[in-house]
Amino acid sequence: MRIQMPGSSLAPRTCIVCCATFLGGPSAKYCPDCRIERRRETDRQHKARKRAGKSIIIGQTVGRCEKCGKEFIYTAGAQKYCPDCSEEAIKEKDRQSGRGWLKRAVEKHGRQYADDRNADRRVGRTTCIDCGAPLAPGHSANKDYCPACQRLHLRYARYRTDCKRAKRPREPVSYSAWKEGNR
Known part of the structure; x- marks a missing residue:
């Protein structure tokens, strides 16, 4: 059982599979029961890929960069980019998600919220x-x-x-x- 630290952002969430309400963190998508079933399914898929010889072996498997198309050797399981492109591609993805967050915040709280937030950050x-x-x-x-x-x-x-x-x-x-x- 995981212990939550004081000040954590646990809140009621809705499971995207069964629509049950549960207490979870900001990125929680599945209730505990659906999370267990999803983990089992992921493990089954991984074992099938491994038996078929299609799983990634870190340090050996060669992949192709999504940005430039260059081949690279995997250093992480979810790697998408070669070492040359990774830093800029990850920064761009982070900027896009940040802009999405700010846009949703403005839609929810109004433009004044963003203006006040930005003014507070300026020195x-x-x-x-x-x-x-x-x-x-x-x-x-x-x-x-x-x-x-x-x-x-x-x-x-x-x-x-x-x-x-x-x-x-x-x-x-x-x-x-x-x-x-x-x-």
């Missing part, structure tokens, strides 16, 4: 984190430092890299200690 920083100097109006939302502090942080990053790459690597000093000696 309207107006001053530098380090020195408190005002940032230029119209700067990008992810800008945290004024130009002078940005240059200083880049120099510190180079210093840390040099410490690691030295013939005798050493532990870099903290940013605040380094900054005092390099201003």
